[in-house]
Amino acid sequence: MSDAIKFLEPRQAVVSRRATIIADLADILPPECLVHEPRELVPFETDAFVSYRRLPLAVVLPKTTEQVAAVMKYCHRYGIPVVPRGAGTSLSGGAIPQEDAVVLGLSKMSRILEVDPANRTATVQAGVTNLSISDAVSPQGFFYAPDPSSQLACTIGGNIGMNSGGAHCLKYGVTTNNLLGVKMVLVDGTVIELGGKHLDAAGYDLLGIVCGSEGQLGIVTEATVRLIAKPEGARPVLFGFDTSEQAGACVADIIGSGIIPVAIEFMDKPAIEICEAFAQAGYPLDVGALLIVEVEGSEAEMEAMLKSIVEIAGRHHVKTVRESQSATEAALIWKGRKSAFGATGRIADYICMDGTVPLGKLSYVLEKTSEIVARFGLRVANVFHAGDGNMHPLILFNANDPEDAARAEEAGNEILKLCVDAGGCLTGEHGVGIEKRDLMRHQYSDADLNQQMAVRAAFDAGWLLNPSKVFPLEGRPAA
Amino acid sequence: MSDAIKFLEPRQAVVSRRATIIADLADILPPECLVHEPRELVPFETDAFVSYRRLPLAVVLPKTTEQVAAVMKYCHRYGIPVVPRGAGTSLSGGAIPQEDAVVLGLSKMSRILEVDPANRTATVQAGVTNLSISDAVSPQGFFYAPDPSSQLACTIGGNIGMNSGGAHCLKYGVTTNNLLGVKMVLVDGTVIELGGKHLDAAGYDLLGIVCGSEGQLGIVTEATVRLIAKPEGARPVLFGFDTSEQAGACVADIIGSGIIPVAIEFMDKPAIEICEAFAQAGYPLDVGALLIVEVEGSEAEMEAMLKSIVEIAGRHHVKTVRESQSATEAALIWKGRKSAFGATGRIADYICMDGTVPLGKLSYVLEKTSEIVARFGLRVANVFHAGDGNMHPLILFNANDPEDAARAEEAGNEILKLCVDAGGCLTGEHGVGIEKRDLMRHQYSDADLNQQMAVRAAFDAGWLLNPSKVFPLEGRPAA
Numbered sequence: 001m002s003d004a005i006k007f008l009e010p011r012q013a014v015v016s017r018r019a020t021i022i023a024d025l026a027d028i029l030p031p032e033c034l035v036h037e038p039r040e041l042v043p044f045e046t047d048a049f050v051s052y053r054r055l056p057l058a059v060v061l062p063k064t065t066e067q068v069a070a071v072m073k074y075c076h077r078y079g080i081p082v083v084p085r086g087a088g089t090s091l092s093g094g095a096i097p098q099e100d101a102v103v104l105g106l107s108k109m110s111r112i113l114e115v116d117p118a119n120r121t122a123t124v125q126a127g128v129t130n131l132s133i134s135d136a137v138s139p140q141g142f143f144y145a146p147d148p149s150s151q152l153a154c155t156i157g158g159n160i161g162m163n164s165g166g167a168h169c170l171k172y173g174v175t176t177n178n179l180l181g182v183k184m185v186l187v188d189g190t191v192i193e194l195g196g197k198h199l200d201a202a203g204y205d206l207l208g209i210v211c212g213s214e215g216q217l218g219i220v221t222e223a224t225v226r227l228i229a230k231p232e233g234a235r236p237v238l239f240g241f242d243t244s245e246q247a248g249a250c251v252a253d254i255i256g257s258g259i260i261p262v263a264i265e266f267m268d269k270p271a272i273e274i275c276e277a278f279a280q281a282g283y284p285l286d287v288g289a290l291l292i293v294e295v296e297g298s299e300a301e302m303e304a305m306l307k308s309i310v311e312i313a314g315r316h317h318v319k320t321v322r323e324s325q326s327a328t329e330a331a332l333i334w335k336g337r338k339s340a341f342g343a344t345g346r347i348a349d350y351i352c353m354d355g356t357v358p359l360g361k362l363s364y365v366l367e368k369t370s371e372i373v374a375r376f377g378l379r380v381a382n383v384f385h386a387g388d389g390n391m392h393p394l395i396l397f398n399a400n401d402p403e404d405a406a407r408a409e410e411a412g413n414e415i416l417k418l419c420v421d422a423g424g425c426l427t428g429e430h431g432v433g434i435e436k437r438d439l440m441r442h443q444y445s446d447a448d449l450n451q452q453m454a455v456r457a458a459f460d461a462g463w464l465l466n467p468s469k470v471f472p473l474e475g476r477p478a479a
Numbered sequence: 480m481s482d483a484i485k486f487l488e489p490r491q492a493v494v495s496r497r498a499t500i501i502a503d504l505a506d507i508l509p510p511e512c513l514v515h516e517p518r519e520l521v522p523f524e525t526d527a528f529v530s531y532r533r534l535p536l537a538v539v540l541p542k543t544t545e546q547v548a549a550v551m552k553y554c555h556r557y558g559i560p561v562v563p564r565g566a567g568t569s570l571s572g573g574a575i576p577q578e579d580a581v582v583l584g585l586s587k588m589s590r591i592l593e594v595d596p597a598n599r600t601a602t603v604q605a606g607v608t609n610l611s612i613s614d615a616v617s618p619q620g621f622f623y624a625p626d627p628s629s630q631l632a633c634t635i636g637g638n639i640g641m642n643s644g645g646a647h648c649l650k651y652g653v654t655t656n657n658l659l660g661v662k663m664v665l666v667d668g669t670v671i672e673l674g675g676k677h678l679d680a681a682g683y684d685l686l687g688i689v690c691g692s693e694g695q696l697g698i699v700t701e702a703t704v705r706l707i708a709k710p711e712g713a714r715p716v717l718f719g720f721d722t723s724e725q726a727g728a729c730v731a732d733i734i735g736s737g738i739i740p741v742a743i744e745f746m747d748k749p750a751i752e753i754c755e756a757f758a759q760a761g762y763p764l765d766v767g768a769l770l771i772v773e774v775e776g777s778e779a780e781m782e783a784m785l786k787s788i789v790e791i792a793g794r795h796h797v798k799t800v801r802e803s804q805s806a807t808e809a810a811l812i813w814k815g816r817k818s819a820f821g822a823t824g825r826i827a828d829y830i831c832m833d834g835t836v837p838l839g840k841l842s843y844v845l846e847k848t849s850e851i852v853a854r855f856g857l858r859v860a861n862v863f864h865a866g867d868g869n870m871h872p873l874i875l876f877n878a879n880d881p882e883d884a885a886r887a888e889e890a891g892n893e894i895l896k897l898c899v900d901a902g903g904c905l906t907g908e909h910g911v912g913i914e915k916r917d918l919m920r921h922q923y924s925d926a927d928l929n930q931q932m933a934v935r936a937a938f939d940a941g942w943l944l945n946p947s948k949v950f951p952l953e954g955r956p957a958a
Contacts, residue, residue, distance in 0.1 A: 118735040118839040119868075141737055163679060174679065176687065177656065190926045198835040199867045200642060200653065200691070202905040202915065202922050203949060204931045208655065208687025212679070229737020256597040258620055258708020300779040358676040360597040388678045389598075426681040436681065443681050447669045452683045454937035459930070470682060 007054070007468050010100040014080050015057065021080060022058050025102070028070045033108065035059035044085065044103050048150070049093035049435055056083065056097035061105045065183060065191060065221040068104065072219065073189030075102055081464050082187075084215035086127065086158025089150040091352055092433030094162060094214050098468055104219060106157045112136045113222065119197045121180060123224045126157030130164075133225065142227035145172035148429070149338050157220050163212030165429030167337065168294070170387035171262045172228055174429060176211040183222035184210060187460040197224060209455065214431050215466040217459040231296035234262065236333045237306060239313050240287030240320030244268050244382070247289035248363035250316040251386045254293075255359055259308055264387030265292040265337050268366070271344075271383035271394070278343030281336025282329065284320045291386065292337055340383040341394070348379075349399035353412050355419030356428040357389045365422050369393050369415050376411040378404075390428030391419065417442050432470045441472055453477060486533070486947050489579035493559050494536065500559060501537050504581070507549045512587065514538035523564065523582050527629075528572035528914055535562065535576035540584045544662060544670060544700040547583065551698065552668030554581055560943050561666075563694035565606065565637025568629040570831055571912030573641060573693050577947055583698060585636045591615045592701065598676045600659060602703045605636030609643075612704065621706035624651035627908070628817050636699050642691030644908030646816065647773070649866035650741045651707055653908060655690040660703035663689060663696075666939040676703060688934065693910050694945040696938040710775035713741065715812045716785060718792050719766030719799035723747050723861070726768035727842035729795040730865045733772075734838055738787055743866030744771040744816050747845070750823075750862035750873075757822030760815025761808065763799045770865065771816055819862040820873070827858075828878035832891050834898030835907040836868045844901050848872050848894050855890040857883075869907030870898065896921050911949045920951055932956060 014021070022036045035041060036058040045053045057080075062068045075082050081101040088095050097103045106127035114123040117140045122133055130151040133144040147166035148154055154164070160182065165174040172178065181195030195207040210217050241247040251264055267275065267283070267290045276283045283290055293309055295302045310321055324330040344350050357365045366382065373380040373395060384392035393415055397408035416426050416436065420443050426436050440449060453471060456463075463476070493500070501515045514520060515537040524532045536559075541547045554561050560580040567574050576582045585606035593602040596619050601612055609630040612623040626645035627633055633643070639661065644653040651657065660674030674686040689696055720726040723745075730743055746754065746762070746769045755762045762769055772788055774781045789800055803809040823829050836844045845861060852859040852874060863871035872894055876887035895905050895915065899922050905915050919928060932950060935942075942955070 116837075116839065118731040119837045120734060120737075163684070165678070173656075176684065177652075186926070186930065192924070192927050192930060194927075196904065197837040197902055198904040198907075199644070199869055200835055200904055200907050202911050202919060203928075204934055205642070205655065205687050205691050206931060206934065208684050208690075209934075211687075212684050229739075252597040255599060258599075260708075298780070298783055300783075301777070304777055304779075356677040356679055358595075358598045360595070390678055423676055425675065425677040425679055428677075428679050432681050440681060445671070447665070448671050448673075449682075451665065451671060451938070452685060455683055455685065455688075455934055458933035458937040 006473055007098050008473060010098060011079065011081065014100040018057055021078070024074060025058060025060060025071070028074060029060060029062060029067060033061045033063060033067065035061065044097060044105070047088040047090040047093060047095040049091055049096065049433065052093060052096055052434065054097055054099055056101050056103040057099060059103040059105055061108045063108045065185065068185045068219050068221050069189040069191055071102070071104060072185050072187060076188045076464060079462065079464065081467050083466050084161065084219050086155035086161070087129070087153045089154045089158065090162065090433055091354065091430045092435040094431050094433035094469060096434060106155060106221070109221060115140065116197070117142065120227045121197050121224050122227055123222060124156055125222055126220050127155050130154050130156060130159055137227050141230050143230055144225055145169065145178050145228045146175050149341060156223050156225065160211050160220050160223060161213065161215045162429065162431035165385065165390060167263045167265055167385060170264060170385065171260050176208060178226045179207065179211055179223060180226055181224035182207060182210060182220045184218040184220050186218045187464055195224070212431070214433065214470050216456055216470060217465070232298045233302060234294060234296035235302055236292050236294045236324050236330050238283065238320065238322040238333065239291040239293060239318050240284045241289045241316065242287065242319055244289040244366045245363045246316045247291055248366055250291065250313050250318070251362060252359040253312050253316065254309055255387065257308065257312060259305060261293050261305065261309070261387065262296050263292065263294040266382065266384050266386035268382040270379065270381035271340060274343050274347060274381055275336040275340050275383070278346065279332065279336035279339055281332045283336060287319055292333060337383070344381060344394050348396040350394040350396050351408055351412055353391070353393045353395065353415050354427050354430040355391050355416050355424055357391060357419050357422045357424035359389050361422040361424070362386065362389060365391065365418060368418050372414045372418065373411050376407045378408055378411055385428070389424065413439060434469055437470060438472050485952060486577050487952060489577060490558065490560065493579040497536055500557070503553060504537060504539060504550070507553060508539060508541060508546055512540045512542060512546065514540065523576060526567040526569040526572060526574040528570055528575065528912065531572060531575055531913065533576055533578055535580050535582040536578060538582040538584055540587045542587045544664065547664045547698050547700050548668040548670055550581070550583060551664050551666060555667045555943065558941065558943065560946050562945050563640065563698050565634035565640070566608070566632045568633040568637065569641065569912055570833065570909045571914040573910050573912035573948060575913060585634060585700070588700060594619065595676070596621065599706045600676050600703050601706055602701060603635055604701055605699050606634050609633050609635060609638055616706050620709050622709055623704055624648065624657050624707045625654050628820060635702050635704065639690050639699050639702060640692065640694045641908065641910035644864065644869060646742045646744055646864060649743060649864065650739050655687060657705045658686065658690055658702060659705055661686060661689060661699045662701035664698040664700060666697065666943055674703070691910070693912065693949050695935055695949060696944070711777045712781060713773060713775035714781055715771050715773045715803050715809050717762065717799065717801040717812065718770040718772060718797050719763045720768045720795065721766065721798055723768040723845045724842040725795045726770055727845055729770065729792050729797070730841060731838040732791050732795065733788055734866065736787065736791060738784060740772050740784065740788070740866065741775050742771065742773040745861065745863050745865035747861040749858065749860035750819060753822050753826060753860055754815040754819050754862070757825065758811065758815040758818050760811045762815060766798055771812060816862070823860060823873050827875040829873040829875050830887055830891055832870070832872045832874065832894050833906050833909040834870050834895050834903055836870060836898050836901045836903035838868050840901040840903070841865065841868060844870065844897060847897050851893045851897065852890050855886045857887060857890055864907070868903065892918060913948055916949060917951050
């Protein structure tokens, strides 16, 4: 696949000055914050979109916003590209470096700065992991809602860059719905603050545009996030159907009736088998599709909501309904789902697509996805956040066979175009990165893309921040 | 007050060409879509921030996106400023025209285009009123959540421009949290589409930045909004306290405990008396401050939530707790609250401030507000959305006394600065408009403002769209 991925031509003027740049950075930062030995650069050569590797010019790991600002000021002055990096868990290649770039890693900025229950907020440094926010506020009865499968490792800074989601975002929204403010270093080293603990912000909502901008508008160093009260109880329930069509139509009907569970996850037959073999989660194996629906609240609330959902599922000929009877069983059900990617990786290579479709089109897109993958002679497993239409077809292939890999990539592109044509979108939570850069032209008109790039230029006219990502390489304005 | 308000110098080259411009516009639009006789322009000379009036050059009332695009293309080519207008209910002067500008009113674009229950969305034209969206989707069991007090009149286009809120936004969020997509005409007449029925959007979140941009980035002509299922039941409950401090601390404690009612409205003693005299809502008159807390859901859910709230209120020495016993009583309670501005207008002139503060600072800011207003020899009534910290001090004064008016304005500015200094914000839901333009320098650093203006320039480099608003007149980049 890597053959298909092009980078911008490296700025030779930067590459040739590597030794000087490293010496300059060593003046700006303490020694433990600068990585430049080739073998030490290896951990930074790719991210979770592993189809491409390249060593960066250097890696800086600042400990303070002031250090980030000093690095940016320096790189801006000398025209050195900068690739920001959280934990490197990006599935779309958002953190992949390039040889003329300094990777700016936030991993040393991992402190919880404040927990404020009266305002339901936590203020944290950008390198803090997603899960450790919930851990820190748990004693006060709160949690941070967006929960990517990688939440043990991924950082809030990366979540902001990609506007990350997760299984429980159906009820609570994705990162942008849970972000209240950031401290951000602009490309020239200026530090700005956007949003805060208050509702709204006077002037333009720059906070909103920063969320999901994949590190191209500035380096977020601190974030204030909204906290949610832990529910009284929560219970996942399994609904098994004969066909994916039935399950998909059931999802649209649940949402159409006005019910919003915390999560509605979807698994087709291949996904059920893969996950059950790995996690022994107790999934039924005699069904063609499975929904994991999680309800929460008091016992009475859960009962009432479940009653309505069971009734709707009945109309779609549900075959199996199974409530978890214990916390252990509930944990197992989620373990099965959350380990889907890892479990799939044990049996085959795969690429995970991340398209979003209007719910009314769920069944149609699932059916067409099967057709597309079959046409390329490949297999697919579907395991995804059905409640908000965020699909994750996992296309299985053999990475040692370049032709198989090329077919998988082509099938993936067709599936994403299918999502767009159905009124949906190229991405739900993984971002565009390198992976979907060229597909942006399928989603957007030239006018749309030009307007996005004009906004980018208002932050970074020289294309220094994460320059190879998000936009097609051709048709960019001159830097 | 109007003396204090400056406009940009009118572009004389535009004003002097008025007759030609009107003739050109008459070629572009059908006759019923163009208003230019001076006496017919009068209804457009101001908005609900009535301290300033000026006749526009002309008013256009297009019926289609294509007509909007044609007007923008023409105005862009000839450098004619354009002031977009919904229903003219802005409290910050967002729709006030200027004599060198064409007012572009969306009132003729008021159709509901589609209601889609499976995706919980409605797609409407920008000139549709806020309340008529809820009316249109009510048969399917849904409503549109943000509910400004002016919801009978104000339009969704205006709501998007100002990122409007309302009493019930505590649970459901303000406009930006309920907006999924727009069709928008750029300054040069290009039509773009942002967002859609799907979760997330690839590339930058331009939709988010358009919401709250006060008509400066483009003309929104269509919007897709999220619908919410109507709850099983809803019940407002009155909590009376001896002091505002107790009531304020109680609000912070409710939210801090993780409970999110649909609404927590606050009224101090003057506001209670004014509203009760007007609406006979049955508010207790022997208390110093009143909270209207609305809970919703099933009977059991409401009971459970109320139990917790009553317990917390008890810790703050609540004096009166009264649940509404009927739909009539509930409607009266809300009528009292929602008519607060009108009722105040019957007894005095007033200016309504719109600051937002972190909840932990509510009591402090209320106390300081009283001090400030007393220092200026004026009176204040406080009636506001306490649950999300969105304060609305109504400063009472005599508009026929210019000195009194000047004092009111000065007191208002001090109060807004107080909100900012307490970690809050100049606005919660009314926008910046003309009113708070110069205070932006108190909220933002030069770097912050310059970045906002750079983004504006990426949409409208010539400052043609609503140019006198949002940013201080001094220190703007050359157009």
